[in-house]
Amino acid sequence: MNPEDYETLPTDNVTTHMIAGAIAGIMEHCVMYPLDSVKTRMQSLAASGTEGISETLLRMVRHEGLLRPVRGMSAMVVGAGPSHALYFSSYEYLKNTLTRTFNSSKFDTLAFGASGCIATLIHDGFMNPAEVVKQRMQMTNSPYKSALRCAISIYRTEGFKAFYRSYTTQLTMNVPFQSIHFVVYELSQKALNKDKLYDPKAHMASGALAGGIAAAITTPLDVCKTLLNTQQTPVASGMVEAVKTVYRLKGVSGYFRGMQARVMYQMPATAICWSTYEFFKYALGTTPDLRLLPSASGxxxxxxxxxxxxxxxxxxxxxxxxxxxxxxxxxxxxxxxxxxxxxxxxxxxxxxxxxxxxxxxxxxxxxxxxx
Structure with a gap:
């Protein structure tokens, strides 16, 4: 299969999109997981907030062990696979449907953004419980020894609703995040990959740019989400209360805690995610058979x-x-x-x-x- 055949691959093959999406999601979260742990520590209101990325990482390893930055990764493997499978397959389907419906390139940005919003609603419904377990495992002095024990403990002590305490905040953050993310990615592809071929460099560059911009803009909501998920002192029960708590304790600067770590995490993570997804979408695609039987009748x-x-x-x-x-x-x-x-x-x-x-x-x- 030549790269020139990339755009002839079936774009409505749900199985291809789901397999490629699942692998991409797992790769994204696992490869960059240590930096995600650092981001969670830096966003915690219980921390001083003066340490940098490298200092926070070294302190985790020095005081809690070499494997401390990767604790809770198993929760992300379980959650990221199915959530990203649904995420990418629904996005591809909606994007193709909406662009055909509008039938005009001037509405492409609207189609990309709307598709990203709806795909996010589906994604977060599956991913939110895994996020809660992951961040409980990442926090300072976490008492949990494994992701399974953490999930069981949360369910027994706080009930099922604890897994979705931050769902509203997660959606409030991820809907604009994914809208910005998909719009920037698709526009970058138009600039860097005009022929719409399979181009790993273009996919990685577009993904990194999209992830970095979206991460920087939505950092304040990510800080509130971390507070709701970890429930460290002080605790908060909803998004409004979390917003007030962050401002009361840390001021306006509190909303941007860990932004550098978040951007540094999202840029390579999103680049890995998109390049992996596009690769498997390209590798798993097939071209239908051709039959051409011309006769003298034309x-x-x-x-x-x-x-x-x-x-x-x-x-x-x-x-x-x-x-x-x-x-x-x-x-x-x-x-x-x-x-x-x-x-x-x-x-x-x-x-x-x-x-x-x-x-x-x-x-x-x-x-x-x-x-």
Missing amino acids: TVISADSASTTTDTELMTDDSIRTEVSNEKYNLKARELPAMSGAGLYGTISFNTMHKADFQQQKDSFLDIGHT
Whole structure:
């Protein structure tokens, strides 16, 4: 498969989008997970907020062990797989549907933003419980030894609603985050990848730019979400109370705690996510078979959905013939020998057939099959 074939891949293949999305989500969260742990520590109101990224990371390792920055990663693997599978598949479906509905490039930005918003609603419904467990595991002096024990403890002591305490804040943050993210990504692709080919460098650059801009703008809501998820002193029960608590204790600057770590986390994480997703979308895509059977009458048989024919089969059903032009084809069966070629991605065979009933009409058919 050549890169030029990238845009011919089926964009409505839900299975491809879900598999690519799941792998991309897991890669995104796992590769950058230590920096995510640092961000959570820096956003905590219980911390002084004066330490930098490297100092916070070194302190975690020095006082709590080498593996401390990756504690809780298993929760993200469980949550990120299905949530990102639904996230990307729903986004692709909605984006294609809306762009076809609007049928104008000037509405593309609206289509990208709306698709991102709806996809986020689905994503956060599956991801929020994993976020709660993850951040409980990341906080300072966390009493939990594993993600499973953490989830069981939260359920027993705080009830099921604890897993969705920050859901409103998460949506309030992620809807603008993902809208900005998708709009910037798609616009960057138009600038860096005008031919819409599979281009890893363009996908990574667009993803990093989109993630960095969206992360910086939505940092204040991320600080409130961290407060609601960790429930460290002081505690908060809702988004409004969290906003007030942050301002009362840390002032306006409190809303931007950990912004540097958040941007540094999101830029490579989003780049990894998009490049991984686009790679697997490209690798898992398939091109449908082609059947072209021209005759002297100026018609062709198009059978994209038909099964592969053998060398001796002849497709003569007039019901699947479509008119393409008035140009006549003067191919003679015995003048064009049967040929076949096998390559890395399949086999293409050219078979010429002649039917006894058509000897006087000299009708000829050319069958091109790709398997």
